[in-house]
Structure formats: C-alpha cells, structure tokens
Amino acid sequence: MMKQLRVEADHPYNVHIGHQVFSLFTKDYHGLLSSADRIVVVADAQVAKLHLEYLLGYLREFDVRVLTIPAGEQAKSVETFMDCHTFLLSEGCSRKSLLLAFGGGATGDVAGFVASTFMRGIPYIQLPTTILAHDSAVGGKTAINHKLGKNMIGTFYQPEAVLYDIQLLRTLPADEVRSGMAEVVKHAFISNESWLLELLEIDELGTMADGEIMAHLEKGIAVKAAIVEEDEFESGVRKYLNFGHTLAHALEGHFGYGRITHGEAVALGMAYALHLSNHARLNEFLVWCRKNSYPLEKLQEVSFEEILPFMKKDKKSSEGALSFVLLEKTGTPFLETIEEKRAEAAYLELCSMLGGV
Amino acid sequence: MMKQLRVEADHPYNVHIGHQVFSLFTKDYHGLLSSADRIVVVADAQVAKLHLEYLLGYLREFDVRVLTIPAGEQAKSVETFMDCHTFLLSEGCSRKSLLLAFGGGATGDVAGFVASTFMRGIPYIQLPTTILAHDSAVGGKTAINHKLGKNMIGTFYQPEAVLYDIQLLRTLPADEVRSGMAEVVKHAFISNESWLLELLEIDELGTMADGEIMAHLEKGIAVKAAIVEEDEFESGVRKYLNFGHTLAHALEGHFGYGRITHGEAVALGMAYALHLSNHARLNEFLVWCRKNSYPLEKLQEVSFEEILPFMKKDKKSSEGALSFVLLEKTGTPFLETIEEKRAEAAYLELCSMLGGV
Structure with missing residues (x-):
C-alpha cells in the first residue's frame, strides 16, 4: 500500500507514503541515485540504531556513506551543520552528490540546510521517520537553531522527493506520537x-492502526502542500500554519529544547489560540489533550511574564508586537495582533480552566 | 556621473556605478529603507575605519545599527557568520529588516550568506568598496569558507541593489587594485x-583615472550579468566565469587565504589556462603581469604535486578529474577535462617560461 502526493513548489516533487516506499530507490528514483557521484545518508543516531540496516537493505546496489548526527533537536546546531559539511568534503562530495536525510523533522531540517548550502546547493531526499515530520517534510523549510531562538537560521529549499515509510513509525515512543499528532x-x-x-475521537493515540495513521498523514500533508503551493516563501497564507506556534515556540524556548516536544508545545499553544479565538471546541480539545497525556500542567509552571519575551521574538512578530494565528471557526484562520494585556488575561484564564479538565 | 545596469536574475535588481551613488538611499531606495523595521550595516573593519562616516552621512534620516566584521577574507568564517546572526537577533531584527553589506567581495559574500539565511531570508543591498567586488556583486553567489575549501558553504541569493561608489576605490592599496583588475x-x-x-596596454594600474576605472567596471559587470542571466544556478555557461580559477583556488588553498590575493591568484591561473589553451596572447599577458607586479614567482614556489589535490577539490570537478575553462580564442571559452600528465607538463612549461619574461 503506497500513496503519492505531488507538491507543486518552485521545484516540484512527490511525497510517497506507505509500506516499502524505499523500493522506489530502484524504481522512480533510480536515475537520480545512479547519476550521483556520492550518496550520503545523514541519519539521526537513534533512528540509525533502530532502522539503518533496514534502509541500507534497499540501497544495496549503491555505494553509500553514512554520517550519524545527534538524535532529535540537538542536531540543529551550527556544530552539527559544520560537521556535516566536513563529512561531505572529506568524502569527496561534489555538486553532483546526493544527500538522504534519515530521521525526524530535526534531521530533515539540518540535513536540508546542509544540502541547500553545500557548494550552494545539492539535491536531497527526505526519509522521515516520525509522525511530526509529515509537517516539515513538505514546504522546503530548512533550519538550525540559534541560542537566541529556534529555527532562526535556514533557507527555503525543496527536496527531490519525500519517502515516508509507515512501518518505521511503529517504534516511535509515546511522546513522539503525541508530538506528531498535535501537528496533524x-x-x-x-x-x-x-x-x-x-x-x-481518538482516546489513545498509541492504538492507531497503520492504515489510520497513513490516512491522517496523507490529509495533513495535503493541507500543508496546498498552503505551501499558494505561498512558498511565507508572505501570506502560509503563516496560518503557525496556528498554535507563537506560544509553542515560546514554551520550547523557556523550557529548553528537548524538555517539551515540539508537538506537545503546539498542543498547548493551540489551546491558547483557541481560547483567544473564543473557539467552541476549546473544552473538547482540552479533554482530548488530557486523555492523550499532553502536558497541560506545564502551562501552570510558567508565568506570562516569563513567556512574554519569547513570544515577542516570534518570526511573525515585528516591532515587538504579539502576533497570533486565530480561528474565526474551524477551517478559517486569520492573523491577529494582540495587546499584551489581553494576551495576559487570556493566559491566566486558560491556566485556571485547566483545573477543571 | 552615475551609470545603471539591470541584472535580470530570478529576482531582478539594478547596479549603480559612479559618484555619489549613496544619494539613492533617499531616492530610488527610500521606500525600501523606510519600510524596514531595522537597518543593519555589516561593514569590513578596515573599510569602516576609512569610510563609515562617509556612508552614514547618506543615511542620516534612518536609524542604522552597525556591525564591523574582520577585514577581507578573514570574515568568511562560520564564526563571523554566527556573530552576524547573533547581532541581528540581539538588535531585534525580523524578516522586515534590511541589511547593507559595506566592504569588498568577502564582506558581500558573508553578509549575503547571512541575509539569505536569517529567518530564511531578508533583503540586502551590496555596497562594494573594491574593484574585485565588481565580480561578486553580480550573480547572487554568497559564501563562507571551510577549512577544506574556499566558498564551500553558501547560497544563491540576489541583493535588492548594488551601489558602487567609485570614489571609495581611491584609497585601495596596490595589491587590491591588482586583485580587482585581474577579474576585469x-x-x-x-x-x-x-x-x-x-x-x-595599461602599464601602471595605480594611475587609472576614475572615469577609466568606471568604464572597465561597467564592462566587466555587463559581461558577468549577461552570463548570470543566462545561467543563474551555474549549470552551464556560468562556469566560463571560472576561467583561471581552477589553479587560482588551488593557489589560495596552498598559500593560505590572505597570503596571495584572489585576483593575483586568478592572474596566475589565467596564465596557466592560456598556456593549456595555446592562446596567442600568453606572452603578452605575462609581460603585462610583470609590469603590474603580479606575483608570477609564486608559481615557482609550489610544485605540481603540492597543488594537485587542491585542484581536484574544485567545485567544477567531479570524481577527482581536473576540469578547466579554456579559450578557443578570446571571447570563446569552453570547459575541458585535462589529464594529470598533460596538466603537469603544462605547469612545468609555464614555470620555465617565467624566467624569460
């Protein structure tokens, strides 16, 4: 079972989702792989431990070099970025080399940034291994973090293809499933x-069947792709994808990357944005968060004053104003600047609501 | 006196050359500057010492922040790249901020790379202060160096405009004039x-009048622009701009950046490429190099064996073959792969020729 979506970006490409998608290395992408003078897999260390052998099984006919990088968000540092460049240069890579990014969203972000800047750009293929990565695998955003902010350094750069092997998602830890499903x-x-x-209606995310996950991923990717196609460089509607993200990035900044997963932070951020939107399904969403163990209590651990400076640094903001994506109703997002006082009051209200959920 | 050329890139822009071009900040580019939420000048330290006050005189009506970076090629490090990002973030810059790159080609390269990657891309204007920069100011190539190779990390990213103030060239040291004129x-x-x-016919580069320099710069920029327009992402004819550069990059790599200027290395590289091309004007060119104090003797200081690994790392090369831009005749460049033995013989012949010039 394999599905295929086309992303009509500046540089169009296909996203394949399903079982045995890596078999496409010797089918649709055989030309791309066999014409590369070097093939380098940049793999998340944790993912490599579990699945590298599986991946290499599909690449047997090619001469492949593997660089493992730190697992998860830790990889999005300038040090790892430079380590990748050093590896590519040491291995004699050229503009005709091909990079395969094997891991979650963070791996895709840093490996994509490396691909976009190695000799001013070489082709790369994304091989996402998390549910969360369905989000970053479409849209061509690459990035590393700066100590003063997440994703502050990066490029817009499209992959040649995205191969999403559903089977790899079975080994995901519960917090990773939660993180990914929040973006869905x-x-x-x-x-x-x-x-x-x-x-x-999902009471327990861990019990979803492959087919169910696949259907949700496909829908999520289709939504993302449609928006990205309309606005590749984030000057308009693409900002709507940041629903929940103003607070999410601030929470990640405050707690430190890794102490709260991205999607968990997005879930909390969505709760906040839903409240600011007076959305009818806020309570229902909070109940869903509780049932599925999203860390709502983390909101109560941090004051508005602590979170405020982080929210002001959001890329959507300018001149220190607070900028949010809100919902008129489900399916109708809009961009809104909110005054500090109103933002603070809403934050306190949301925190007090949590006790009752 | 002011001339204007249009570069029809993916993102088209104008190059202005002449006297008082910075007056355009309050004319053609007033909208761009006044709509920016922050304006940051990234200035070469040496250039800032000589000309920052002059530049700021034209920016009086704007709130401008200045970051000085190391002079020349030293700035093209990942450390300076990160320092720039830290400065932009600390100053509260956003996607609506504007960057002005004030200095030679190196400043433009690193500042352009910063502009292309800060929050995935902000606008920037190039303010070149060397003759050499006429080359890098057109074409949208940005880069920093890696210890394993020059310009290995970078992007293709076009500026909003290039403002070339001829007056600033008067303070250039002799080796900088030599360096720039080699690219011309x-x-x-x-x-x-x-x-x-x-x-x-120029016997002494230092005696050129403003008008003469300006005419040559304009012609050089026009040649570069025509080629870049045809091939923005360097998949075809743009490679011809690398005439002289296979050996030049190798010499820079061998002697260490800063021990030989880029243009001086290009002059030596052109002599080599002319010899490989059996070009009729090789001797005339060598005489011109001598008269104008290009360091031809440096070729005799380094053996072919020492230079070979650096030439193999050239971005035009793949699979370790030696790739050169040669000339059928003046005005007719072509790309050629040369065998090591022939390359070595030609190198030794050239070195022995130098004694007679």
Whole structure:
C-alpha cells in the first residue's frame, strides 16, 4: 500500500507514503541515485540504531556513506551543520552528490540546510521517520537553531522527493506520537471540521492502526502542500500554519529544547489560540489533550511574564508586537495582533480552566 | 556621473556605478529603507575605519545599527557568520529588516550568506568598496569558507541593489587594485578581444583615472550579468566565469587565504589556462603581469604535486578529474577535462617560461 502526493513548489516533487516506499530507490528514483557521484545518508543516531540496516537493505546496489548526527533537536546546531559539511568534503562530495536525510523533522531540517548550502546547493531526499515530520517534510523549510531562538537560521529549499515509510513509525515512543499528532490536529483545525472531529475521537493515540495513521498523514500533508503551493516563501497564507506556534515556540524556548516536544508545545499553544479565538471546541480539545497525556500542567509552571519575551521574538512578530494565528471557526484562520494585556488575561484564564479538565 | 545596469536574475535588481551613488538611499531606495523595521550595516573593519562616516552621512534620516566584521577574507568564517546572526537577533531584527553589506567581495559574500539565511531570508543591498567586488556583486553567489575549501558553504541569493561608489576605490592599496583588475581582465578574455587589448596596454594600474576605472567596471559587470542571466544556478555557461580559477583556488588553498590575493591568484591561473589553451596572447599577458607586479614567482614556489589535490577539490570537478575553462580564442571559452600528465607538463612549461619574461 503506497500513496503519492505531488507538491507543486518552485521545484516540484512527490511525497510517497506507505509500506516499502524505499523500493522506489530502484524504481522512480533510480536515475537520480545512479547519476550521483556520492550518496550520503545523514541519519539521526537513534533512528540509525533502530532502522539503518533496514534502509541500507534497499540501497544495496549503491555505494553509500553514512554520517550519524545527534538524535532529535540537538542536531540543529551550527556544530552539527559544520560537521556535516566536513563529512561531505572529506568524502569527496561534489555538486553532483546526493544527500538522504534519515530521521525526524530535526534531521530533515539540518540535513536540508546542509544540502541547500553545500557548494550552494545539492539535491536531497527526505526519509522521515516520525509522525511530526509529515509537517516539515513538505514546504522546503530548512533550519538550525540559534541560542537566541529556534529555527532562526535556514533557507527555503525543496527536496527531490519525500519517502515516508509507515512501518518505521511503529517504534516511535509515546511522546513522539503525541508530538506528531498535535501537528496533524493543527492541520485539521485550520482546514476541516469533520476531519477534526474524527481526530478528537481518538482516546489513545498509541492504538492507531497503520492504515489510520497513513490516512491522517496523507490529509495533513495535503493541507500543508496546498498552503505551501499558494505561498512558498511565507508572505501570506502560509503563516496560518503557525496556528498554535507563537506560544509553542515560546514554551520550547523557556523550557529548553528537548524538555517539551515540539508537538506537545503546539498542543498547548493551540489551546491558547483557541481560547483567544473564543473557539467552541476549546473544552473538547482540552479533554482530548488530557486523555492523550499532553502536558497541560506545564502551562501552570510558567508565568506570562516569563513567556512574554519569547513570544515577542516570534518570526511573525515585528516591532515587538504579539502576533497570533486565530480561528474565526474551524477551517478559517486569520492573523491577529494582540495587546499584551489581553494576551495576559487570556493566559491566566486558560491556566485556571485547566483545573477543571 | 552615475551609470545603471539591470541584472535580470530570478529576482531582478539594478547596479549603480559612479559618484555619489549613496544619494539613492533617499531616492530610488527610500521606500525600501523606510519600510524596514531595522537597518543593519555589516561593514569590513578596515573599510569602516576609512569610510563609515562617509556612508552614514547618506543615511542620516534612518536609524542604522552597525556591525564591523574582520577585514577581507578573514570574515568568511562560520564564526563571523554566527556573530552576524547573533547581532541581528540581539538588535531585534525580523524578516522586515534590511541589511547593507559595506566592504569588498568577502564582506558581500558573508553578509549575503547571512541575509539569505536569517529567518530564511531578508533583503540586502551590496555596497562594494573594491574593484574585485565588481565580480561578486553580480550573480547572487554568497559564501563562507571551510577549512577544506574556499566558498564551500553558501547560497544563491540576489541583493535588492548594488551601489558602487567609485570614489571609495581611491584609497585601495596596490595589491587590491591588482586583485580587482585581474577579474576585469578575465571578463575581457572570455568576451571581447578589443577590450582585452585596451586593458593589456595599461602599464601602471595605480594611475587609472576614475572615469577609466568606471568604464572597465561597467564592462566587466555587463559581461558577468549577461552570463548570470543566462545561467543563474551555474549549470552551464556560468562556469566560463571560472576561467583561471581552477589553479587560482588551488593557489589560495596552498598559500593560505590572505597570503596571495584572489585576483593575483586568478592572474596566475589565467596564465596557466592560456598556456593549456595555446592562446596567442600568453606572452603578452605575462609581460603585462610583470609590469603590474603580479606575483608570477609564486608559481615557482609550489610544485605540481603540492597543488594537485587542491585542484581536484574544485567545485567544477567531479570524481577527482581536473576540469578547466579554456579559450578557443578570446571571447570563446569552453570547459575541458585535462589529464594529470598533460596538466603537469603544462605547469612545468609555464614555470620555465617565467624566467624569460
């Protein structure tokens, strides 16, 4: 079972989702791989431990070099970025080399940034291994973090293809499933009420079947792709994808990357944005968060004053104003600047609500 | 006196050359500057010492922040790259901020790379202060160096405009004039015999009048722009701009950046490429190099064996073959792969020729 979506970016490419998608290395992408003078796999260390052998099994006919990088968000440092360049140069890579990014969103972000800047750009293929990566695998955003902010350094750069092997998701830890499903729910919130209701009925994320995950991923990717196609360089509607993200980035900044997963932070950020939007499904969403063990209590651990400076650093903001994506209703997002006082009051209200959920 | 050329890149822009071009900040570019939420000048330390006050005189009506970076090629490090990002973030810059790159080609390269990667891209204006920068100011190539190779990390990213104030060139040291004029001569070699002959008549580069420099810069930029327009991402004819550069990059790598200027290395590289091309004007060119104090003797200080590994790392090369831009005749460049033995023989012949010039 394999599905295929086309992303009509500046540089169009296909996203393949399903079982045995890596078999496409010797089918659709055989020309690309066999014409490369070097093939380098940049792999998340944790993912490599579990699945590298599986991946290399599909690459047997090619001469492949592997660089493992730190697992997860830790890889998005300038040090790892430079380590990748050093590896590519040491291995004699050229502009005709091909990079395969094997891991979650963080691996894709840093490896994509490396691909976009190695000799001013070489082709790369994304091989996402998390649910969360369905989000970053479409849109061509690459990035590393700066100590003063997440994703502050990066490029817009499209992959040649995205091969999403559903089987690899079975080994994901519970917090990674939670993290990924939060972005799926985000895509539902900004696009489609009936799909949203379907998602809010899930009582235990860990019990989803392959087919169910695949269907949600496909919908999520389609929503993302449609928006990205309309606005590749984030000057307009693409900002709507940041629903929940103003507070999420601030929470990640405050707690330190890794202490809260991205999607968990997005879930909390969506709760806040739903409250600012007076959205009818806030309570329902909070109940869903509780059932699925999203760390709502973390909101109560941090004051508005602590979180405020981080929210002001958001890329959507300018001149220190607070900028949010809100919902008129499910499927109808809009951009809004909110005054500090109103933002603070809403934050306190949301925190007090949590006790009752 | 002010001239204007249009570069029809993916993102088109104008190059202005002449006297008082910075007056355009309050004319053609007033909208761009006044709509920016921050304006940051990234200035070469040496250039800032000499000309920052002059520049700021034209920016009086704007709130401008200045970051000085190491002079020349030293700035093209990942450390300076990160320092720039830290400065932009600390100053509260956003996607609506504007960067002005004030200095030679190196400053433009690193500042352009910063602009292309800060929050995935902000606008920037190039303010070149060397003759050499006429080359890098067109084409949108940005870069920093890696210890394993020059310009290995970078992007293709176009500026909003290039403002070339001829007056600033008067303070250039002699080796900088030499360096810049080598690239001017390169543009003549790959495009136009009569212009080339004009240039080869110059006995003392230091005595050129403003008007003369301006005319040569304009021609050089026009050649570069025409080629870049045809091939923005260097998949075809743009490679011809690398005439002289295979050996030049190798010499820079061997002697260490800063021990030989880029243009001086290009002059030596052109001599080598002319010999490989059996070009009729090799001797005339060597004489011109001697008269104008290009360091031809440096070729005799380094053996072919020492230089070979650096030439193999050239971005034009793949699979370790030696790749050169040669000339069928002046104005007719082509790409050629040369065997090591032939390359070595030609190198030794050239070195032995130098004694007679």
